[in-house]
Amino acid sequence: MLPVIALVGRPNVGKSTLFNRLTRSRDALVADLPGLTRDRKYGEGRLANEEQDYIVVDTGGITGDEQGIDYEMAKQSLQAVDEADVVLFIVDGRAGINPADEMIANYLRRSEKPFYLVVNKTDGLNPDIVVADFYELGFGQPFPIAASHGRGVTQLIEMVLEEL
Ligand code: GDP
Numbered sequence: 710m711l712p713v714i715a716l717v718g719r720p721n722v723g724k725s726t727l728f729n730r731l732t733r734s735r736d737a738l739v740a741d742l743p744g745l746t747r748d749r750k751y752g753e754g755r756l757a758n759e760e761q762d763y764i765v766v767d768t769g770g771i772t773g774d775e776q777g778i779d780y781e782m783a784k785q786s787l788q789a790v791d792e793a794d795v796v797l798f799i800v801d802g803r804a805g806i807n808p809a810d811e812m813i814a815n816y817l818r819r820s821e822k823p824f825y826l827v828v829n830k831t832d833g834l835n836p837d838i839v840v841a842d843f844y845e846l847g848f849g850q851p852f853p854i855a856a857s858h859g860r861g862v863t864q865l866i867e868m869v870l871e872e873l
């Protein structure tokens with residue numbers, strides 16, 4: 710069985726952009742419109758040098774204030790956590806910590822899945838300064854990436870697979 714990596718976070722943090730980069734496909738919709746990906750999407754990723762394949766799961770996102778379709782989206786995201794071997798909790802390095810991030814953090818703390826805090830959109834920013842804001846979520850060292858540019862992405866996946 711391939712290891713399963715779930716991408717979780719509030720809408721618009723870059724989960725689908727990361728999914729596309731990892732799977733090199735256009736299977737996950739990427740748009741400025743928050744919440745476009747309603748369901749879980751599965752793709753296969755591969756580490757070029759290690760010949761290690763894995764499954765990556767994109768989710769719709771969690772806003773912390775769920776009703777109707779948002780509620781379904783959040784439910785899908787939490788199911789993805791349950792199915793995963795490891796969770797990448799994605800936050801937006803440009804937006805700072807948001808109440809929805811705190812809520813997701815609390816959920817992940819209670820679930821017994823290993824997870825990593827990933828700070829996206831660090832392109833053009835000093836990653837050390839950006840991640841400093843996110844220490845207060847209490848998850849230790851946040852991992853800076855830029856999904857749309859690829860910064861840090863390979864290192865992140867290598868580390869995650871190594872520690873599984
Ligand atoms: P999702 O809702 O979490 O799946 O977020 P998307 O992948 O749809 O991305 C939301 C927006 O953020 C889009 O406009 C992306 O182009 C943008 N975005 C994603 N990753 C990055 C990044 O690394 N840097 C910057 N500057 N923008 C990004």
Ligand code: MG
Nearest residue numbers: 724725738746
């Ligand atoms: Mg998406």
